[in-house]
Amino acid sequence: MSETIPVTVISGDETTTIEVERGTNLRDALLQRGYPVYGTVSQYANCGGRGLCSTCTVEVDPAPEPTHWHDAAAVRFGYPRLSCCIEVEHPLTVRLLEKHIWGQVLPRQMSPE
Numbered sequence: 096m097s098e099t100i101p102v103t104v105i106s107g108d109e110t111t112t113i114e115v116e117r118g119t120n121l122r123d124a125l126l127q128r129g130y131p132v133y134g135t136v137s138q139y140a141n142c143g144g145r146g147l148c149s150t151c152t153v154e155v156d157p158a159p160e161p162t163h164w165h166d167a168a169a170v171r172f173g174y175p176r177l178s179c180c181i182e183v184e185h186p187l188t189v190r191l192l193e194k195h196i197w198g199q200v201l202p203r204q205m206s207p208e
Contacts, residue, residue, distance in 0.1 A: 103188040104130060115183045120144065122151050122178035125189070132178050134194030144179035151178045154190040 099114040102124065115124045122144050125132050133141055137150035144151070146163045152175035161167040163180040170176070175192055 100183050101186045102183060103186075105188065105190040106130060107191075107193075117184060119183050120179060121153070121155075121181040121183055121189065124183060125153075125178060125191075130191060132191065137194070142179075146177055146180050149177065150194070152176065152192055152194075153178045154192065155181060156188045156190075157185075159184065159187070 098117045100117050101112050102115045102121075103110060103112045104125070113124070113128055115121075122132055131138070132151040132153060134150060137148065141150050142148040146165050149165065152169075155176050158170070158176060159181055161170050161176075161180065162182075163177070166177050166180040168174075178189070
């Protein structure tokens with residue numbers, strides 16, 4: 096029997112917890128459940144989860160140690176993580192990011208004061 100791990104997914108204003116089999120690739124788990132990890136163009140043209148195109152970015156908390164060179168660079172420079180480079184081993188929260196053009200992340204809106 097396989098062990099499942101709770102993954103909380105934040106998409107816009109909606110928060111849902113899904114159960115993911117331990118060791119599953121985060122990108123694959125999200126796509127299998129219909130979550131958009133890509134932007135409007137990159138959903139059709141991407142590297143297929145090989146860690147090359149940088150379009151499947153998400154925010155992850157707590158962030159696991161990177162295992163891929165590109166994901167390590169994201170950690171070093173404070174960029175979102177690549178969902179294709181994360182295996183689900185522990186409970187985590189994933190925030191899906193709004194993207195445009197090729198996987199570029201839109202800047203967060205400042206709240207009016």
